[in-house]
Amino acid sequence: MKNLKYLLPILFVFTIFTACDPTDEPVIDETENLIKVQEFRNETHIIEVYTESGNFYTGYNNISIRIKDNATQKYLKNIAINWMPTMQMPTMTHSCPKSELTKVNESTTLYNGYTVFQMTGLDASGWSLKFMYTIDGVDYMVQDTIMVLQSTRQNVTTFTGTDSVKYIMALIEPNNPKIAINDMVVGLYKMENMMSFPVVENYTITLDPRMPSMGNHSSPNNTDLTYSMVDSMYHGDLSLTMTGYWKLNLKLLDAQNTVLKGEDIVDGMVEQSSLYLEIEF
Amino acid sequence: MKHILLFIGCFFIGGFLYSQDKNQRKTNDSIRKLDEIVLTGRRKLSNYRQQKTLSSIDEYLEKANKITMIKRGNYAWEPSLNNMTSDRLSVTIDGMQIYGACTDKMDPITSYVDVSNLEKVTVNSGQEGTENTNCIGGGIDLKLPSSKFYDSGLKSSIDLGYETNGNYKSTGLDIEYSANKFYISADGIFRKSDNYTAGGNIEVNYSQFQKYNISVQSGYKINDSNSIEVDLIYDQANDVGYPALPMDVSLAKATIASLAHNYKNDSTTIKAWETKLYFNTITHIMDDSKRPNVPIRMDMPGWSDTYGFYSKVKFNLNKHRLIANLNSHYNRSLAEMTMYPNDPTENTMFMYTWPDVKTFNSGIYLKDEFNITPHQTLSLSTRLALQINRIDNTVGLQSLQIYYPDMQDSKSRFLTSLSSNYSFKKHDYELSFGLGYGERAPSVSEGYGFYLFNSFDKYDYIGNPNLKNEKALEFNFNANRTFKKLNVAIEASYFYISDYIIGEIDPTLIAMTIGANGVRIYKALDNASIFSAFLNTEYKISSSFAINTSIGYNYGKGDSNQNLPLIRPFSYLAELNYMHKSFSSSLQLKGDGNQTNYSANYGEDLTPSYSIMNFNLGNRFEFKDTSIILKMGIENIFDKNYSTYADWNNFPRQGRNFYINLSYLM
Numbered sequence: 043m044k045n046l047k048y049l050l051p052i053l054f055v056f057t058i059f060t061a062c063d064p065t066d067e068p069v070i071d072e073t074e075n076l077i078k079v080q081e082f083r084n085e086t087h088i089i090e091v092y093t094e095s096g097n098f099y100t101g102y103n104n105i106s107i108r109i110k111d112n113a114t115q116k117y118l119k120n121i122a123i124n125w126m127p128t129m130q131m132p133t134m135t136h137s138c139p140k141s142e143l144t145k146v147n148e149s150t151t152l153y154n155g156y157t158v159f160q161m162t163g164l165d166a167s168g169w170s171l172k173f174m175y176t177i178d179g180v181d182y183m184v185q186d187t188i189m190v191l192q193s194t195r196q197n198v199t200t201f202t203g204t205d206s207v208k209y210i211m212a213l214i215e216p217n218n219p220k221i222a223i224n225d226m227v228v229g230l231y232k233m234e235n236m237m238s239f240p241v242v243e244n245y246t247i248t249l250d251p252r253m254p255s256m257g258n259h260s261s262p263n264n265t266d267l268t269y270s271m272v273d274s275m276y277h278g279d280l281s282l283t284m285t286g287y288w289k290l291n292l293k294l295l296d297a298q299n300t301v302l303k304g305e306d307i308v309d310g311m312v313e314q315s316s317l318y319l320e321i322e323f
Numbered sequence: 324m325k326h327i328l329l330f331i332g333c334f335f336i337g338g339f340l341y342s343q344d345k346n347q348r349k350t351n352d353s354i355r356k357l358d359e360i361v362l363t364g365r366r367k368l369s370n371y372r373q374q375k376t377l378s379s380i381d382e383y384l385e386k387a388n389k390i391t392m393i394k395r396g397n398y399a400w401e402p403s404l405n406n407m408t409s410d411r412l413s414v415t416i417d418g419m420q421i422y423g424a425c426t427d428k429m430d431p432i433t434s435y436v437d438v439s440n441l442e443k444v445t446v447n448s449g450q451e452g453t454e455n456t457n458c459i460g461g462g463i464d465l466k467l468p469s470s471k472f473y474d475s476g477l478k479s480s481i482d483l484g485y486e487t488n489g490n491y492k493s494t495g496l497d498i499e500y501s502a503n504k505f506y507i508s509a510d511g512i513f514r515k516s517d518n519y520t521a522g523g524n525i526e527v528n529y530s531q532f533q534k535y536n537i538s539v540q541s542g543y544k545i546n547d548s549n550s551i552e553v554d555l556i557y558d559q560a561n562d563v564g565y566p567a568l569p570m571d572v573s574l575a576k577a578t579i580a581s582l583a584h585n586y587k588n589d590s591t592t593i594k595a596w597e598t599k600l601y602f603n604t605i606t607h608i609m610d611d612s613k614r615p616n617v618p619i620r621m622d623m624p625g626w627s628d629t630y631g632f633y634s635k636v637k638f639n640l641n642k643h644r645l646i647a648n649l650n651s652h653y654n655r656s657l658a659e660m661t662m663y664p665n666d667p668t669e670n671t672m673f674m675y676t677w678p679d680v681k682t683f684n685s686g687i688y689l690k691d692e693f694n695i696t697p698h699q700t701l702s703l704s705t706r707l708a709l710q711i712n713r714i715d716n717t718v719g720l721q722s723l724q725i726y727y728p729d730m731q732d733s734k735s736r737f738l739t740s741l742s743s744n745y746s747f748k749k750h751d752y753e754l755s756f757g758l759g760y761g762e763r764a765p766s767v768s769e770g771y772g773f774y775l776f777n778s779f780d781k782y783d784y785i786g787n788p789n790l791k792n793e794k795a796l797e798f799n800f801n802a803n804r805t806f807k808k809l810n811v812a813i814e815a816s817y818f819y820i821s822d823y824i825i826g827e828i829d830p831t832l833i834a835m836t837i838g839a840n841g842v843r844i845y846k847a848l849d850n851a852s853i854f855s856a857f858l859n860t861e862y863k864i865s866s867s868f869a870i871n872t873s874i875g876y877n878y879g880k881g882d883s884n885q886n887l888p889l890i891r892p893f894s895y896l897a898e899l900n901y902m903h904k905s906f907s908s909s910l911q912l913k914g915d916g917n918q919t920n921y922s923a924n925y926g927e928d929l930t931p932s933y934s935i936m937n938f939n940l941g942n943r944f945e946f947k948d949t950s951i952i953l954k955m956g957i958e959n960i961f962d963k964n965y966s967t968y969a970d971w972n973n974f975p976r977q978g979r980n981f982y983i984n985l986s987y988l989m
Contacts, residue, residue: 221674222721223728255619255664256672260833263725281725283774283835286664286672322670 522964678719
């Protein structure tokens with residue numbers, strides 16, 4: 043008890059000092075849970091690019107970036123930025139489906155968007171990424187090559203529908219599949235030309251998940267995927283009864299319910315659809 | 324709660340008001356003598372009255388009229404009582420709850436003890452068997468030996484057994500030290516069998532097994548009325564083949580421990596008060612590594628841990644013999660399956676088949692046995708219990724929510740059981756009538772199983788947490804009359820079961836197990852009826868010769884008149900016994916009729932009739948301080964190749980078998 047009277051003033055002083063911390067805003071590490079993939083540098087700025095895994099993979103990539111001013115060493119908060127991924131092939135160049143880069147929220151320095159790399163080169167090469175941004179009326183640009191690794195399972199597929207349109211379909215969720223009813227999210231894009239891949243709206247994607255290693259076992263309570271205006275993606279329920287390799291057999295129906303691609307599974311006759319995505323966990 | 328108390332009150336007041344006659348008399352249990360299989364008195368293994376000293380518990384149980392054993396192999400048979408199996412029965416070890424750890428019923432409770440552990444097995448039909456937990460079909464309690472304060476010093480015995488069929492060897496050793504205030508006894512038994520051969524010398528592959536069991540029991544007497552006892556059983560089976568199933572068992576082990584306090588006093592109102600704390604843990608590992616051709620390799624381990632207690636008081640009030648038993652237990656059952664794809668680049672496939680299901684059950688059992696007159700006894704009993712099931716594993720809960728998206732992680736049920744029995748006895752005849760009502764909660768598999776493959780009907784089963792309690796209304800009748808040398812007994816019981824739990828095919832679902840026909844979800848038939856009747860006769864030809872016969876008839880139908888599975892066909896048994904001094908011998912004929920009322924829907928087919936003959940003889944040789952008991956016999960004398968309705972997938976039973984058992988008592 044005697045010691046307490048010495049201890050109390052010390053505690054008091056400590057409390058005051060802590061309260062007088064000069065930074066008013068609590069420091070939040072915005073890049074927590076993210077790993078830097080690479081930095082894009084020009085004379086004036088550094089653009090740091092992050093993903094959850096620290097790599098780019100074929101398929102859907104959720105990408106975060108932030109821009110540091112070389113002069114002030116500060117991250118810039120309000121700039122207009124755009125990006126363009128391109129694939130350099132021997133005879134041509136093309137891009138891939140992507141979103142706009144948008145501010146995660148007002149107080150942060152992070153910008154977020156996604157790309158869907160539909161393929162990659164054998165040694166992960168071929169892709170490059172260009173950022174275009176404007177600060178105080180001055181346009182800047184930075185470009186570099188990137189490595190896009192091949193995903194082990196088919197999480198993106200490119201196909202031509204019976205309407206002769208070339209589509210790209212990418213699995214977005216579940217990113218971490220569970221033995222449960224998972225929320226399934228798929229992005230569907232149309233290849234308008236080599237550089238433009240707009241979102242396809244109001245189609246339907248039917249779902250029949252199967253385990254080829256288990257005699258084409260399937261699960262109950264799956265739902266077909268329908269388009270959501272909120273995030274411009276397709277949503278449905280995916281039931282996974284166990285871990286392992288699942289083939290998600292799909293059929294793409296247009297707004298008039300015409301089948302554009304894919305077949306129904308018929309036991310003993312049709313083991314898989316020509317349109318499918320894969321999950322393994 | 325108020326209602327329940329009121330109800331219990333009325334129940335017992337009713338009993339007391341009925342008591343007017345002052346004559347007191349012990350109830351005679353002989354009418355239920357068929358329900359109690361006494362393994363032995365003091366020396367367990369060396370029971371002189373058994374035909375085969377070292378026979379397994381399964382073989383003992385099979386001799387009871389109402390019990391048949393469902394066989395999936397030569398080991399760990401599943402008892403069926405009144406044509407109902409484990410989900411509908413209460414199977415306990417001396418009042419202790421144990422839950423099997425196998426999702427495919429490969430480890431009935433009876434497989435975790437051996438005859439060396441037990442004194443007797445008490446079988447109570449229907450609602451009379453609900454002392455330890457609520458059930459529909461009845462209770463089987465495997466009784467451990469009671470206190471051994473004999474003051475007999477050190478005693479020991481050795482048992483050796485050999486059977487030709489399967490090269491089956493068994494050895495037992497029993498040591499006991501008994502003083503006035505203290506005793507300790509230990510026994511061990513080891514059994515090992517190779518593949519057996521069916522009739523016609525056909526080897527049944529994967530029918531081997533090996534097991535050992537060790538138990539230690541010790542007691543200390545604090546004073547004349549109070550004693551403390553400790554029991555420990557360790558049982559382990561390895562390399563157990565299941566010829567009727569696609570998988571074997573590499574390990575099934577159980578540790579069963581208890582600590583009990585006993586109070587006994589004949590001069591007080593409370594005659595006995597027994598309180599026991601117990602726990603048991605089971606590990607069960609299914610394994611297919613010995614099978615050359617399987618569609619996919621898999622591991623299926625299961626675990627079950629149970630903690631519990633009971634406190635049981637016996638007291639006499641006027642002509643009432645009363646029993647109150649308060650008991651509670653907690654169980655955790657977890658089983659999982661890992662499958663290895665034929666393509667080694669693919670990830671292993673994993674699921675919880677029992678998603679960490681916790682069961683908490685707490686109940687009170689009250690019984691009043693009231694001697695109305697010296698000839699009449701009315702006995703009433705009730706058990707009221709609360710059962711809570713909970714799934715603690717998120718992955719397991721989410722997997723079941725694939726089927727039941729609105730399912731909660733816990734569910735509680737209130738279970739009631741009532742039974743009444745009136746018996747009348749005169750010197751040459753006995754009559755008894757019983758009426759009962761009971762409820763049971765779904766078992767772990769029925770409530771929470773996930774893709775449990777039943778190799779009999781070849782369907783994957785999915786549990787259903789929304790099942791209602793199964794309810795049964797039960798009538799039973801027993802009559803017994805002696806005419807000079809002839810004794811004739813009839814026993815019959817009828818169960819009207821509503822919300823009868825059974826798996827129903829859901830054609831929209833796709834099986835998980837490769838080769839399965841589809842998926843069944845546990846649902847309930849609106850009602851089902853099960854009836855069984857036995858006619859038993861005993862005719863004493865002379866003081867040495869006697870003939871026993873038994874004929875059984877069973878019936879089981881669902882609400883739309885469909886046959887229920889695993890209903891025993893017409894059965895018969897005839898036995899000619901000879902006993903003279905210490906020599907005994909018997910010739911036995913037994914068989915079943917054609918299984919015409921089979922349930923094709925549940926994978927059954929018409930199992931043809933069969934009959935087999937057995938012969939045995941035994942003698943006891945007494946020496947000064949020691950004795951030797953020798954038993955030998957032939958089973959299935961004519962080497963008949965047969966299978967019964969209770970043989971999983973019609974796999975054949977043992978062909979001719981010679982056996983010899985030798986016991987040496989010191």
